[in-house]
Amino acid sequence: MESIKDKVAIVGMGCSKFGERWDASIDDLVIESAYEAYEDAGIDPKDIQACWYGTVTQPLIGDGATHLARPLKLHGIPMTRVEAWCITGHEALRNACFAVACGMYDLVLVLGAEKLKDTGFPGLGAGRGMSPVLEARRTAPGSFGMIATRYFYTYGLGPEEGKRTIGKIAVKNHYNGSMCPKAHFRNKVTLEQVLKAPIIAWPLGLFDCCGNSDGSAAAIIVPAKDARKYRDDPIYIKGIGSAHVALLPQNCPSFDWLHFEEVINSAHQAYEQAGITNPREQIDVAVVHDCFTSTEMLLYEMLGFSPEGKAKEDIDSGFFELTGGLPVNSDGGLKCFGHPVGASGIRMTYEIYKQLQGKAQLPERQLKDVRLGLSNTFGGPPQVSAVAVLGKEPGYP
Amino acid sequence: MAGIISYGAYIPLWRLSRDAIAEAWGSGSTGGERSVANNDEDVVTMAVEAAFDCLNGVGRENVDGLYFASTTPPFKEKECSTLVATATDLKPEIVTADYGNSLRAGTAAFRAALDAVVGGSARSVLVTASDCRLGYPRSNYEQSFGDAAAAFLIGNTTKPAVIIEGSYSISNELYDVWRLDKDTYVQSWEDRFIIEHGYTENMEKAISGLMKKKGLSPKDITKAILYAPTARAQQGLARRLGFDAKTQLQDPLISNIGVSGCAHALLMLVAALEEANPGDKLLLASYGSGADAFLLQVTDEIEKINEGRRGVKGFLSSKKALPSYTRYLSYKGLLEPQPGEPFRLFPAATTSWRERDWAIRMHASKCRNCGLTTFPIERVCYSCRSKDNYEEVRLSDKKAKVFTYTLDNLAGRSDDPTIPQTEVAFEFGDVRTYILMTDCEPKEVSIGMPVEMTFRRMYEGAGMYNYFWKCRPIR
Numbered sequence: 001m002e003s004i005k006d007k008v009a010i011v012g013m014g015c016s017k018f019g020e021r022w023d024a025s026i027d028d029l030v031i032e033s034a035y036e037a038y039e040d041a042g043i044d045p046k047d048i049q050a051c052w053y054g055t056v057t058q059p060l061i062g063d064g065a066t067h068l069a070r071p072l073k074l075h076g077i078p079m080t081r082v083e084a085w086c087i088t089g090h091e092a093l094r095n096a097c098f099a100v101a102c103g104m105y106d107l108v109l110v111l112g113a114e115k116l117k118d119t120g121f122p123g124l125g126a127g128r129g130m131s132p133v134l135e136a137r138r139t140a141p142g143s144f145g146m147i148a149t150r151y152f153y154t155y156g157l158g159p160e161e162g163k164r165t166i167g168k169i170a171v172k173n174h175y176n177g178s179m180c181p182k183a184h185f186r187n188k189v190t191l192e193q194v195l196k197a198p199i200i201a202w203p204l205g206l207f208d209c210c211g212n213s214d215g216s217a218a219a220i221i222v223p224a225k226d227a228r229k230y231r232d233d234p235i236y237i238k239g240i241g242s243a244h245v246a247l248l249p250q251n252c253p254s255f256d257w258l259h260f261e262e263v264i265n266s267a268h269q270a271y272e273q274a275g276i277t278n279p280r281e282q283i284d285v286a287v288v289h290d291c292f293t294s295t296e297m298l299l300y301e302m303l304g305f306s307p308e309g310k311a312k313e314d315i316d317s318g319f320f321e322l323t324g325g326l327p328v329n330s331d332g333g334l335k336c337f338g339h340p341v342g343a344s345g346i347r348m349t350y351e352i353y354k355q356l357q358g359k360a361q362l363p364e365r366q367l368k369d370v371r372l373g374l375s376n377t378f379g380g381p382p383q384v385s386a387v388a389v390l391g392k393e394p395g396y397p
Numbered sequence: 398m399a400g401i402i403s404y405g406a407y408i409p410l411w412r413l414s415r416d417a418i419a420e421a422w423g424s425g426s427t428g429g430e431r432s433v434a435n436n437d438e439d440v441v442t443m444a445v446e447a448a449f450d451c452l453n454g455v456g457r458e459n460v461d462g463l464y465f466a467s468t469t470p471p472f473k474e475k476e477c478s479t480l481v482a483t484a485t486d487l488k489p490e491i492v493t494a495d496y497g498n499s500l501r502a503g504t505a506a507f508r509a510a511l512d513a514v515v516g517g518s519a520r521s522v523l524v525t526a527s528d529c530r531l532g533y534p535r536s537n538y539e540q541s542f543g544d545a546a547a548a549f550l551i552g553n554t555t556k557p558a559v560i561i562e563g564s565y566s567i568s569n570e571l572y573d574v575w576r577l578d579k580d581t582y583v584q585s586w587e588d589r590f591i592i593e594h595g596y597t598e599n600m601e602k603a604i605s606g607l608m609k610k611k612g613l614s615p616k617d618i619t620k621a622i623l624y625a626p627t628a629r630a631q632q633g634l635a636r637r638l639g640f641d642a643k644t645q646l647q648d649p650l651i652s653n654i655g656v657s658g659c660a661h662a663l664l665m666l667v668a669a670l671e672e673a674n675p676g677d678k679l680l681l682a683s684y685g686s687g688a689d690a691f692l693l694q695v696t697d698e699i700e701k702i703n704e705g706r707r708g709v710k711g712f713l714s715s716k717k718a719l720p721s722y723t724r725y726l727s728y729k730g731l732l733e734p735q736p737g738e739p740f741r742l743f744p745a746a747t748t749s750w751r752e753r754d755w756a757i758r759m760h761a762s763k764c765r766n767c768g769l770t771t772f773p774i775e776r777v778c779y780s781c782r783s784k785d786n787y788e789e790v791r792l793s794d795k796k797a798k799v800f801t802y803t804l805d806n807l808a809g810r811s812d813d814p815t816i817p818q819t820e821v822a823f824e825f826g827d828v829r830t831y832i833l834m835t836d837c838e839p840k841e842v843s844i845g846m847p848v849e850m851t852f853r854r855m856y857e858g859a860g861m862y863n864y865f866w867k868c869r870p871i872r
Contacts, residue, residue, distance in 0.1 A: 121738060121739075123738075123807055126737065126738035126739075126740070126741075126807060126808050131742070131752070131756070131773075132740070132742040132743060132744040132748075132858065132863060133744070133756055133855050133863050133864070133865035134756070134773065134831070134865065135742070135831070136740060136742070136833075136855050136856060136863075136865070137737075137738075137805070137808040137809075137816055137818070137833055138808070138818065138831065139738070139805055139807045139808050139818075141803070141805065141807060142803045142805040142807070142808060142816075142818045143803075145803030145804075145805065145818075146801045146802060146803045146818065146819075146820055147801070148803075149801045149802055149803060149844065150800070150801035150820075150844070153801070153844045198806075199804070199806060200805075200806055200807060201803045201804065201805040201806060201807065201818075202803055202804035202805075203803075204803070246779060247771070247775075247779055248831070250820050250829060250830060250831030251771060251772060251773070251829060251830060251831070252779070252829065253769055253770065253771055253779065253780075253826065253827035253828060253829060254827040254829070255829060257800070257801055257820070
């Protein structure tokens with residue numbers, strides 16, 4: 001198998017303001033991110049040769065990508081709608097990158113969008129999954145709450161200690177998000193506030209859960225050899241991994257709830273393509289799937305940032321804070337952006353893109369000496385994961 | 398010899414003190430407590446519970462029929478007995494029938510099973526009776542009714558636990574207690590009339606008729622199991638028949654359960670058999686639009702059957718207090734709770750039918766090649782990828798332990814806002830599944846907690862009631 005490393009580059013990106021966009025339709029959201037990306041890449045919409053569109057809920061059935069074609073007036077080009085639960089945005093990006101890498105297209109648009117705030121309820125809702133009876137009342141916080149409970153039990157964290165540990169992730173992400181103008185939530189929170197918040201699905205409280213937002217993000221992908229025609233600081237794809245697993249985690253015989261194979265495999269693929277052997281040392285910034293604080297904690301271990309069972313030590317030492325050894329969710333993550341499902345993977349990649357270019361919005365958030373960044377989505381029941389590694393210099397690492 | 402091979406009972410976990418009802422209305426309390434089915438239970442799920450209790454340690458291969466009796470079935474058109482039989486995991490090649498409309502429906506099914514095994518059309522028939530009747534708020538019936546189910550396996554064998562020696566029936570046309578097709582609550586005529594000319598007169602006729610037919614006098618009977626709407630009516634009847642109320646009368650189970658409709662006479666029979674000795678002669682009588690009386694002879698086999706059954710005794714002692722009368726009203730659907738998150742995945746008759754083996758029978762697939770067992774059924778093995786090379790194994794009677802859990806505040810409804818969602822590890826293969834926990838105090842859930850499976854009504858969707866399995870702390 002060949003590697004995607006340094007074969008394609010991102011030359012423009014856009015990201016809408018995330019939040020409760022009561023006044024914005026899905027059309028308004030996609031126009032917002034697409035036109036920022038066009039401008040960033042310095043292209044005209046007629047330059048787009050193909051498009052990959054990631055969305056989960058819009059509409060439910062039978063629309064292809066026509067509801068992206070219409071607001072953007074994309075005529076007569078191939079367009080693909082992608083859906084893969086929480087990794088939808090990454091999947092759109094991955095498919096677009098490989099299509100460009102094979103030489104078929106010279107310039108493509110990747111766009112992810114979701115309009116969640118027209119549903120009338122605050123979360124993603126109950127009754128996820130395949131069967132009306134088996135999972136009639138399963139919720140997203142419930143599913144990830146079960147991960148937290150098992151993690152605490154396995155590593156001997158008492159309920160209070162466990163809650164404090166994941167609570168620190170909420171405090172960190174809110175601090176980071178407070179400096180991110182496009183974030184949904186820009187309020188700092190204290191650990192005490194986090195611990196006293198109402199319980200959503202024990203042990204997860206309100207601040208352990210990400211918000212529900214509307215949002216959209218877009219990227220323009222070109223062959224690496226053409227990248228400098230568009231800009232001086234293109235960002236190169238170093239690796240993109242993605243994995244599904246066959247069974248719902250709850251139905252896997254003997255599953256331990258701490259080693260989600262989809263995450264481990266998707267990271268392995270991306271690291272192998274990029275040539276990363278020690279992610280803790282080599283990755284300079286990461287934006288990972290903090291749908292719940294417990295998810296981020298477990299991802300530290302599954303992505304190879306922390307040794308198994310040692311996430312707590314890194315959390316306590318501030319290793320993942322902006323000033324730490326490996327800043328994670330430097331933009332506030334899903335905690336502050338919310339999770340408009342189809343947009344999230346591309347929004348995360350937008351933050352990595354900006355950090356690598358040294359153009360993070362609000363300079364106080366800009367990290368020093370960033371050469372490699374990682375974005376990750378992980379979700380569904382959970383059953384799917386994607387990892388993208390990006391860098392600013394061809395040939396590195 | 399035709400008789401009882403096994404018995405089972407079910408009493409819901411929740412009990413409401415009659416003082417709490419009286420307090421809510423500022424009325425008098427008759428004392429004690431009544432059983433209350435949970436908001437995910439109905440007469441079908443309760444019958445399944447009683448059937449599992451009855452079949453514990455008994456093979457299903459000789460069960461050729463299942464009868465279900467209730468005056469409060471969830472369907473006006475659609476058989477309940479097929480659903481009970483499927484959830485109980487009986488083979489499809491059986492006779493099923495529903496009995497209803499009368500408080501005697503339980504003993505009607507009991508008699509029909511007896512006739513079937515005597516006539517030779519079935520080797521054994523599982524009889525289930527289950528009721529959740531509603532008395533008008535503040536009425537005496539609201540206090541005196543209870544929810545429960547009973548099950549009997551009736552067979553023709555050389556060694557039944559109880560031989561059914563004879564029976565006698567009376568049919569009587571009378572408006573004493575009734576519900577019209579549109580009624581929610583039980584209506585009744587004046588108490589003095591219906592006890593005297595309904596209950597007492599008909600029970601007396603049926604019992605005297607049976608005693609005369611069999612040449613027996615009251616002293617020949619070890620225990621008289623007399624269904625009764627009140628303890629007082631039972632004692633009055635016993636006096637007129639010449640039974641000694643202190644020694645010969647089976648407790649009417651009103652003070653601690655409440656009158657459980659057409660299941661009640663059979664529930665009392667279960668309680669009587671739990672205390673019976675070989676050689677005892679029992680008289681069973683039930684009432685409703687007439688009366689049925691049966692003469693029963695207990696054999697040595699009773700001692701074997703009494704082991705491994707929860708019965709009335711077991712389920713009576715396993716209980717939790719319903720916190721309030723309001724909760725009772727909401728569990729009964731008389732106060733509408735604010736619904737939780739809407740159900741988005743609607744069932745379809747086609748999918749429910751295709752998935753019945755795992756969804757209703759709770760079968761897992763065990764790979765014949767590598768032995769891995771998964772639930773729900775997987776055609777292609779998760780481990781070795783063999784295709785269609787599995788046997789189905791029943792999980793519904795297997796114990797499990799909580800592997801991990803969450804206490805979910807989004808999944809519930811306003812009368813039960815916190816839903817424990819659990820991942821359980823079965824003590825069987827390496828089977829795991831995600832399953833809701835019911836009949837529990839959420840704060841008591843912990844990793845390692847032993848649980849058992851229970852068949853429940855999940856929700857109404859697409860115009861159908863949809864049933865599935867939950868787990869509960871072992872009762």
